[in-house]
Every structure is written in structure tokens, then in C-alpha cells.
Amino acid sequence: xxxxLATPFHGPTSAANRCNRWKPRNGWTLAAxxxxxxxxxxxxRLNCTVADISWRWRIAIEGRRAEEFLSRLITRDPRKLAPxxxxxxxxxxxxxGVRGAGLIARHDRESFRVISTAADHSxxxxxxxxxDVTVRDVGREEGGLAIVGPxxxxxxxxxxxxxxxxxxxxxxxxxxxxxxxxxxxxEHGGYELWCKADDGSIVWDRxxxxxxxxxxxxxxxxxxxxxxxxxxxxxxxxxxxxARDGFGAEPSPFDLGLESLIDDDQKLFxxxxxxxxxxxxxxxxxxxxxxxxxxxxxxxxxxxxMVGRTWSSLYSPSLRGAIALAQVNRxxxxxxxxxxxGGQIARVCALPFLPVPDSIGE
Amino acid sequence: xxGVVDAIVIGxxxxxLVAALYLRRAxxxxxxxEAQDTLGGACRPVPPSAGVATLFALDPRVIDEFDLLNRxxxxxxxxxxxxxxxxxxxALLVGRDPHQAAHAIAVYSISDAQNYKRYRRELFALARSLxxxxxxxxPGPIAPRNAHALLERLEVTSAAAYLNGWFExxxxxxxxxxxxxxxxxxxxALALVWxxxxxxxxxxxxxxIPKGGPAAFADILIALAKxxxxxxxxxxxxxxxxxxxxxxxxxxLESGAKVLSRCVLSTLSRRxxxxxxxxxxxxxxxxxxxxVGSAPSTGEAHIxxxxxxxxxxxxMPANARAVIAExxxxxxxxxxxxxxxxxxxxxMMEVVIPTAMGPELAPPGQHVLSVTVFGLPVAPEERWPLLxxxxxxxxxxxxxxxxxxxxxxxxxxxxxxxxxxxxDSDFSVSRILSSYSARMATPLKGLFLCGSAAEPMDAxxxxxxxxxxxxxxxxLASEVSP
Numbered sequence: 001x002x003x004x005l006a007t008p009f010h011g012p013t014s015a016a017n018r019c020n021r022w023k024p025r026n027g028w029t030l031a032a033x034x035x036x037x038x039x040x041x042x043x044x045r046l047n048c049t050v051a052d053i054s055w056r057w058r059i060a061i062e063g064r065r066a067e068e069f070l071s072r073l074i075t076r077d078p079r080k081l082a083p084x085x086x087x088x089x090x091x092x093x094x095x096x097g098v099r100g101a102g103l104i105a106r107h108d109r110e111s112f113r114v115i116s117t118a119a120d121h122s123x124x125x126x127x128x129x130x131x132d133v134t135v136r137d138v139g140r141e142e143g144g145l146a147i148v149g150p151x152x153x154x155x156x157x158x159x160x161x162x163x164x165x166x167x168x169x170x171x172x173x174x175x176x177x178x179x180x181x182x183x184x185x186x187e188h189g190g191y192e193l194w195c196k197a198d199d200g201s202i203v204w205d206r207x208x209x210x211x212x213x214x215x216x217x218x219x220x221x222x223x224x225x226x227x228x229x230x231x232x233x234x235x236x237x238x239x240x241x242x243a244r245d246g247f248g249a250e251p252s253p254f255d256l257g258l259e260s261l262i263d264d265d266q267k268l269f270x271x272x273x274x275x276x277x278x279x280x281x282x283x284x285x286x287x288x289x290x291x292x293x294x295x296x297x298x299x300x301x302x303x304x305x306m307v308g309r310t311w312s313s314l315y316s317p318s319l320r321g322a323i324a325l326a327q328v329n330r331x332x333x334x335x336x337x338x339x340x341x342g343g344q345i346a347r348v349c350a351l352p353f354l355p356v357p358d359s360i361g362e
Numbered sequence: 363x364x365g366v367v368d369a370i371v372i373g374x375x376x377x378x379l380v381a382a383l384y385l386r387r388a389x390x391x392x393x394x395x396e397a398q399d400t401l402g403g404a405c406r407p408v409p410p411s412a413g414v415a416t417l418f419a420l421d422p423r424v425i426d427e428f429d430l431l432n433r434x435x436x437x438x439x440x441x442x443x444x445x446x447x448x449x450x451x452x453a454l455l456v457g458r459d460p461h462q463a464a465h466a467i468a469v470y471s472i473s474d475a476q477n478y479k480r481y482r483r484e485l486f487a488l489a490r491s492l493x494x495x496x497x498x499x500x501p502g503p504i505a506p507r508n509a510h511a512l513l514e515r516l517e518v519t520s521a522a523a524y525l526n527g528w529f530e531x532x533x534x535x536x537x538x539x540x541x542x543x544x545x546x547x548x549x550x551a552l553a554l555v556w557x558x559x560x561x562x563x564x565x566x567x568x569x570x571i572p573k574g575g576p577a578a579f580a581d582i583l584i585a586l587a588k589x590x591x592x593x594x595x596x597x598x599x600x601x602x603x604x605x606x607x608x609x610x611x612x613x614x615l616e617s618g619a620k621v622l623s624r625c626v627l628s629t630l631s632r633r634x635x636x637x638x639x640x641x642x643x644x645x646x647x648x649x650x651x652x653x654v655g656s657a658p659s660t661g662e663a664h665i666x667x668x669x670x671x672x673x674x675x676x677x678m679p680a681n682a683r684a685v686i687a688e689x690x691x692x693x694x695x696x697x698x699x700x701x702x703x704x705x706x707x708x709x710m711m712e713v714v715i716p717t718a719m720g721p722e723l724a725p726p727g728q729h730v731l732s733v734t735v736f737g738l739p740v741a742p743e744e745r746w747p748l749l750x751x752x753x754x755x756x757x758x759x760x761x762x763x764x765x766x767x768x769x770x771x772x773x774x775x776x777x778x779x780x781x782x783x784x785x786d787s788d789f790s791v792s793r794i795l796s797s798y799s800a801r802m803a804t805p806l807k808g809l810f811l812c813g814s815a816a817e818p819m820d821a822x823x824x825x826x827x828x829x830x831x832x833x834x835x836x837x838l839a840s841e842v843s844p
Contacts, residue, residue, distance in 0.1 A: 065642075072643050094646035094805070127647040130654070246648025267607040270647045273805060 004029055007054035008143030008200025012208070016218045023221050026119060028055040033220035038317035040223035041230075044188065045318055045357050048149030049219035050207055053192065054200075056144065057102075057119040061112045063133035070112055073127060074104060075253070075262040075269050081106040086113075086168050086185060090253055090261045091120070092271030096278055097243025097250050099123055101236065101258060103185050105170060113138070115185065118236040123246070127270075143200045145193045145207060148227065150360045151214040152190035156182070157361070159210035163191070178202065187231045189356040229323060230316055232286055232351030234258075239311035239325055249274065255327060257284025257351075282308070283333035285326055286349045287341070289313075293322035294342050300328060301340040307332045310341060316353065323353055366622040367391045367593070369834055370613055372600050372639075373629030373813060375403020379583040380424055380827030381627050381812040381834070382592045388835050392592045393621060395613070397599035402580030403629070404664070404778070404814075404822055408716060408723065408732055412664040412778035414576050415714040415732035416442060416683060418569045419560045419821035421497070424828055433582050438719045441568040445684045446537045447676030447764050454533055455682060458568065471531040481528045486566055488512055489558035496559050496818055499798035499829050516552050517791055521545035522690055524554065536690045540712060543736065543819070544660070546694050549791030556794060556819050569683060571719050576822065603639045609807040613639075624841060625834045629813030629827075633657065634783035636804060645805045656787040660700040661740040661780025663750075665757055667731040668724065668774035673715055676764040680718030686711040686760060696737035701788075703739045705749065709760055710736040728773070733757055740780045750777050786815050794818045802830045808841075810834050 005028050007013070013031050021032040030052055033040060043049050061070065070078040074089040081087065086105035093099050100123075102116030114124070125135045147155055156163040161175060161182055170183030180203065181194040195203045208216065228235060236242045240251050253259050253275070262275070285308075287300070293315050300308040308328030316323045328348065332339065337348040369385050371378045374396030382392045400406055406413040425431060443457035454470065456463045460479045468475035488509050495503050503513060516524065521542030525535040539545035542553040562570040572579045587594060599616040603626060612622035628635040633653045636645040643650045678684050687693070687710045696706040712734045716723045724730050735757060742749055754775050762768045786793070793801070801816040812830035814820045 068642070073647070094648045123647070126651055127643065130643050130647070130650055246651070268605070268644060270643070273608045273807070 005140070007052050008195070008197040009052045009054065009145065009204050011201050012204040013052055013218065017220075021220070025055045025221060026057060026117075030055055031218070031220040033222045034218045037220060037222035037226065038315075040217060040219040041226040042317050043217045044148045044219055044223060044227055045354070046150065047217070048147060048151040048155055048190070048211065048214055049217050049223070050204075050211065051146045051148065051219040051224050052143070053146045053224075054139070054143040057116045058138045058142065058144075059114050059121070059124065060136045060138050061114060061124075061128065061133060062110060062136070063128075063131070064110055065131040066110050066112055066133050069128055069131035069133045070104065071266070072131075072268065072270055073124065075266060076104075077263055077266045078104060078106065078112065083108050084169055084171060086170065086183070088261055090258055091124075092253070092269070092275070093243050093246050093248060094271060094274065095247050095249040096252055096271040096274035097245075097248045098253055098256060098258065099243050101261065105183070105185070118242060120242070141197055142194050143197055143203075144195075145203065146186055146188075146190060146224075147193065147207065147216075148186065148188045148190035148219070150357045151216075153359045153361045155207065155211045155214050155216055156191050158213065159206055161193075163361075165191070187233050187356070188227045189359055225312075226314060226316060229312060229314055229325060230318060230352065230354045231356070232284075232325065232353060234284060234311060234325055240327070249278065252278045254278060254280040255282040281330060282327050283330050284351065285328055285333050285335075286351045286353050287313075287324040287326045287339070287346045288319075288349050289322035289324070289341070289344055289346055291322070291344045294324065294344070296324070298341050300326060300346060302332055307339065310346075318354055325351075366612070366624060367393045368623065368838055369393070369625050369627060370395060370621060370623040371627045371629070371812070372613065372635075373397075373403065374401035374584075374594065374596070375629045375813060376405055376580060376583065376822050376824050377813040377816070377827035377830075378403070378627070378629040379580070379587055380824035381831040382587055383428060383583065383590060384828055384831030385834060386587070386590045386592050388831070390835070390838060393623065394587065394592055394594045395598040395600055395615070396594070396596045399596050401584050401594070401596065402577060405576035405580040407577035408575060408666045408730055409668055409774060409776050412666040412732070412776040414664065414734070414822055415716050416569045416571050417576055417579065417822055418557065418562060419817070419819075419823040419825075420562060420579075421823055421825040421828060422561055422564075424824040428586060430579075430582055433586065435579060435582050436573045437563050437570050438573045439571045439681055440563040441565050442571060442714070443679070443682045444537055445678040445682035446533050447678045447684050447686065451676050453676050453678035453684070454537070455679065456534070456537065458565065467531065467534055470533060471529070474529045474531045474534055477528050478534075484512070485555060485558045488516075489555050489567065492555060493559045496556060497825065499832075501797050503795065516555060517549050517795065519551040520548055521550040521554050522693065524551035525690070532689055536687045536692075537685045539690055539693060540685045540687070540710070540736070544693075544697060544789035545690070546697055547789045549794065550789055552791065552794050553789065553819055571714075571716065573720055575716055575720060575723050600639060602641070603806070603809065605641060605644060605806065608644065608805065610809045625808040625810065625837055627810045627812045627830055627834055629811075630783050631786045631813065631815035632804065632811055633786050635809070635811065636806075638783075640806060640809075649805060653786075658740050658782060658785045658787050659703070660697060660737050660788055661782070661785060663735045663738050663753065663780055664778035665733040665735065665754060666776040667733065667758070667772060668776075669729045669731060669768070669771040670727060670773050671771040672718070672729050673731050673765055673768070675713065675715075675761070680715050684713040686713060686764070693737065700737050700739040703741060703743045705739065705742065705753070705756075706737055709756055711757065711760065712736070713761070731761075733761075738780050740782050740785075746779045750779060784814055785820060798826065798829045799833065802826060802833055808837060810837075
């Protein structure tokens, strides 16, 4: 049986979670919403919200050959990463199937962090053993909060942290007695604040206090999922199944629309040779519906021919309509193409559905 | 060396020599690098070293296409009979003629004598129908309709079970099981079929001895390679492959010298090539883990005993190959002890007296006894050089039960110890069932395997060398010249 763990912010989030609605994710218990998921999603676009992101799978990769190992493992060149910076990358199995997608951050010369929404511990640990590199799960040692919204910068500033940070950068800070790390990794703008597990309550309280002037609201998992979908971010296990076999060729990065995470000049990474033989047949697109929200994983038809399948679908409160991510054949991937889904019209549109709101004060 | 050669061959064993010869014949420049000072691999002269004494799997097309019979290759014995010497001074002799063999077997069991002919007929018929697949680079087994059911059955049958189904005499089963190498492994019955699919001197499933021993055969290939312009360097150990992305660009030698080439053929096993020579995990992370986890646990040792008197093994004919094993199920103990890194209680040995068939193999007055010990641990708890003295002691003890005063006449011992770098794993059905291209190709572009590890079974064959050279030639032809 998998563990059901409380995140470092469980105390303050359970106080805020008046409706007592919880959801498990990656083994952690998290607030599904704090009363109104749609309201929280809109707040994240117009104002600012704080969300517990401690459920993300985080590992530290350390060792003399850590850089060499990562350059073999992931689809981009870690040698290009300076300490304090990060990029998004994929890792593939031997036959080019996507095993994982995540953020690779460099702490120093021999130490990296990988943050991903889906765990892939045994693959990375066994591969790291070939390079004498250690892999340590830091999920239980550290917690993370995402501060999302146009006013996120103001909240961070009000909390006494220096918000001057480029996207995909992070900085380790000493914050009034606490060791924290401030980063800008997220797809929705804003900041992430990582802290030691024991400091969770203090960090939450400080952010909550600093956010009072900006009407900072906690946002639950459901609201964050709405933001993810509006940003067009596919999530493994929810939208697509990862390759769980070392030798399977499905899903290919092209079919998931993640080819932008592959560096052409990265000479030798795992699965590269196989990628050259993979045909690019599918594309990731957004779908807008005029009527009600369909079930996830529905067939998309062009005439009577099946041309794709939706992934997750939900009602977007910001767009006031049903939207879905979908995987369709490349010939019907042009925005504006009308398809049929469960008897209603499904219109292909470009991703993301909504841009990241401008940060106020930048 | 300045410039880029077309092909580098790592290892001067028979597979490497054959591959180099074929590539040279196709007009390619070839550099052959051998770590040892002598070429020939397992076919080294006995004495002063130890290696194979008989050949059973040579590709007749290699002999034909290089006209080796007119270049001095002759066979001292075309079909060496199988003998089982007993400690009571008698021996069972299973020769090539099925009637005579049945006659000899009838002393032990009438039904076995009757079944032996049928057994051989079934085995040889299936072997003939599978020969195209084991001789060519065919995608999968091609068998006539009526043989399919048998083939499917043998894929999951151990040689021991298959022989148990045919015979009742343990002596006969034990002797025949030697051809399967690991007779208790599932699918090892196919190893018997593979042996029967070989052809030596035009005889199906025969074991032959070239005049002058296998080393003479190697010498002919070496002379031919030198004459045809293969650049041969001995004492040149390859330390690593030079890669550009996933394409092989050349090799770096122990001396630090770098040689660039358009493709590389390795006679080493897939494990040794990809784990030791290529950069870490360049074969793919999952594949590398698979290779790390599939280390062979059992191997065979070659021991050459030099005597000052002609050996007489329980009255067996001097031109036979004698197999020494107490019972069929000794194989089971042997395999399980070797897996645990232990020396087995019973030694499974094959003994040949090369000097009885070619006195020129040793100086006058000296005689050579060539012993192959099967089922030894590759990585024993005590290291091999330490254990070899104990192994020799036990081999001599076992032989002495059948040969009086062996110790008194012993003047020298040479060892060829179990070698991990020539094998990929213990017996596996998938290896014997996969195609040549699957065994020869690697995840690295321009790197091919041509040694005995690329064969369906470990053997001195040259077939993988011949096919790998064709594969490399196609690669060179398709590649745009830099």
C-alpha cells in the first residue's frame, strides 16, 4: 500500500480547508479546494494565490560524474546550466519512449535537482549507479509553496524576500533565520518558495501575513489543475501514460508535443538514436467546446474517421467554457479545424489557451 | 597512423581474422589490433599455450571462399568419434557410423541401440532444415511444417530432458549431453540441434582436427591476412572507443595512440565491448543495466598436459575425444556450484590426445593431452590464478583413475582459464533463437560484433566474422565518405 503523507504545510492548510476536501497525489494528502476551485483559479489570474506544491517528486543528484550522468539521461545539455539556473527536459528510455518530464536545476558543480510531477525513482537510481552518482529523494526533507498571480512579486517583496529573479532561475536565501530557496520555475508565472520540512508552518504564516494586503488566497489542487490545463501543460498519468518499460517506444516526445524540450546539439542522450527513426504523426493541441464538458479520453472524429483523442478536460472559469488537451493527427492540428467529440463540436485551438498574466511591479 | 582506415578489427581470434579478410577482399583498408602477442584466439598452438584441440563449427564457405584447402589446410581426422572411458579399463565408443555406434551401445542397452539411429535421424533432419537460419542472417527460424512442432517443443526442452526421453543408459546420455554445454537449461535441446547443423569436412555434425591442430588453421588465416594487406598489430590493447555522438569514430590504444576508422568490428563479447570499451551507458541505460546484470557465471577452461609417454585412457582409441563425467545429473550440480562461484564437486571434462593424431604437435618423445573442463565458475570466490593449481590437481586425479602413472610422466601444464570477455551470458534460448544481425549489431553506429559471442553458441566458427564483414561493408557503402 502506498503511503499517504502529510506535507510540511498540512497544519496551516487543514486550518484553511474549511470544507475538509482532500485529494491524494503522489502519495501526499493535499487540499482539493478551499471552498471554491473556480474562484481560486480566477484569483490566480487576477490577484494572487498560494498553493502547496510539496507533492512534486524531487530528487537530488550528486556526485563527481553527476553532469556526465545527466547529459546521458536527459534530452538537453546540463553543461549549459550555470549554478542557480534550471531548464525543462525529458528523459527517454532506450527506444525513445518518454519516461519522464521535469525541471533540472543546477545547485553547484556536482549537485543537481530534478523536479517532476511523476516519480521515476528506480530508473534514475539504477542508471545513476552506472555512473557512481547518488540519487536522494528530498521530497520528505523539503516542502514547496507556489505563489501564483499578477501580485505574486508584491507578496514576495512584502515578505522580505528579494523578488529580482529571472524565469527558470533560483536562489538560496537566508530568510530571517530560515534557509529557503526562491525560484521561478512555474508555468503560471509567480514564484516558488522551498523550505525545510520543519519550517513549513512558519513559512506559510509569513507568506499569508505578507499576502494579507494583496488578498492572497490559498489555492487547492483543483485550481492548480485548471491553471495547468489553461497553460496547455500536459501532465503524465493524468493526460498520457509514461513509458514504463526500458525498451518501449511509446509515447514518443513528438506525439506528446514535447519536442521543444530536445536540444538538437545534445550529442548523445538516452534514446536519441531511436528518435531518428520515429515518425511524427500526432500533435498536442487544445480543444474548445461550445457546450458541456466532455469526459476525459474521448474520441475525436473528422467525419466518421477517428483522428485523435482528448486527454483531460474541464470547465475553464476564466474562458467560461469547456476546454481539453488532445492528441490529434498532424493533418487536423491546424487551429480552427472543427472535429466532433461525443456528438458536439470540438474546435482545435493553439496552446496555451491563456497566456501567463503580467506580473505587477516588474 | 595518419588518416582514417575503413575498418578496425579488435581481436585477432578466428572471427576477427575472417572479418578482416572479407573486408580486405572487398577493397577496404583494415587494421587488426590484438592485445596479446599471438593471434588466433582459442586456436593457439598447444603447447606452449592451451586452447581448443578440435573444431566442429567452421563455416565451410570460409574454407571455400578463401580456397583454404589449397593453401595448406588439411584435416588429420575428419570425424573424431566420441568415447566414454570407464575406470574399469573399458570404453564405450560412439563413432560416426550409426550401425557401429548402435552395436557399441547395445552392450549397455538394447533399446538405446535401437533408439540411437532414430534419435540421430530426427536430430539431423531438424538440423538440416534449420541450417539456413544458423548459417545465414535470416530473420527467424525457417523449418518445414512438420518440424515446427518439434522446434517449438525443443525451444522449451532441456537437453537432459530430451535425452532422457530417448535413452535409458546414463552413460550414453551423459556423453551426448556434452554437446549441449549446459544440458539442464531450458531450451538447451536446441544446442544439440545446432551442433548437428554444423558441417566439418563435408560431414554433418562431425568433430574434426586439422593437421597441425587448430593453430595450423589459424596460421593459414594469419598468413593470408598478411598477404592480402591487412595491417596487423599485436600487443596493441584497445582501451576505449572514440565516439562522436552515437557513431564510432575509432579506438584509443593502451599506449594512448588514437586510430580513426569508419567502422569497428569487435571479437569481444557484447558485454566487454559495450561496458569496458564504450563510454558509460552509451549503449542505452536499460541495455547497459541488462548487460551488467547478465554476467556469465560459468565458463570452460582449457588445460594442456605435456607427457613423456603416450597416454592410454582406459583403452579408448587414441583418435577419439573422450568425455569424462560420472552421471548426467552431475551437470546439475556443476551448473549450480558454478553459479555460486564454487568449484564443482565433479569435473566435466572432454579429453583429446592431439599428438596421437599429429605427432608434429610436440617435440619428439613428448605427448600432449588436451583437456577441456566445462561448467567452471567464471568469477570464483578465490581468484582464478590461485585456483588453477587446485584445478590442475583435480584434473590429474580424475584422469589418473583411468590412466595409471599419469603423474609420473607429466612434464608440463598450460592453462587457458575461463574468460569473461569472450562470452555474454550463460546459455540462453534467446541467443540461439535470435538472428545474426541482432547478435552482431550494437546500439552504436558503425560498431559490429564478429567474435564467438555473436554466434548462436560459443564456437570457433568464423561465420559471425563473415556475416559481420558483410554488415560492415554495407555500412561503409551507405555511409557518405567524410
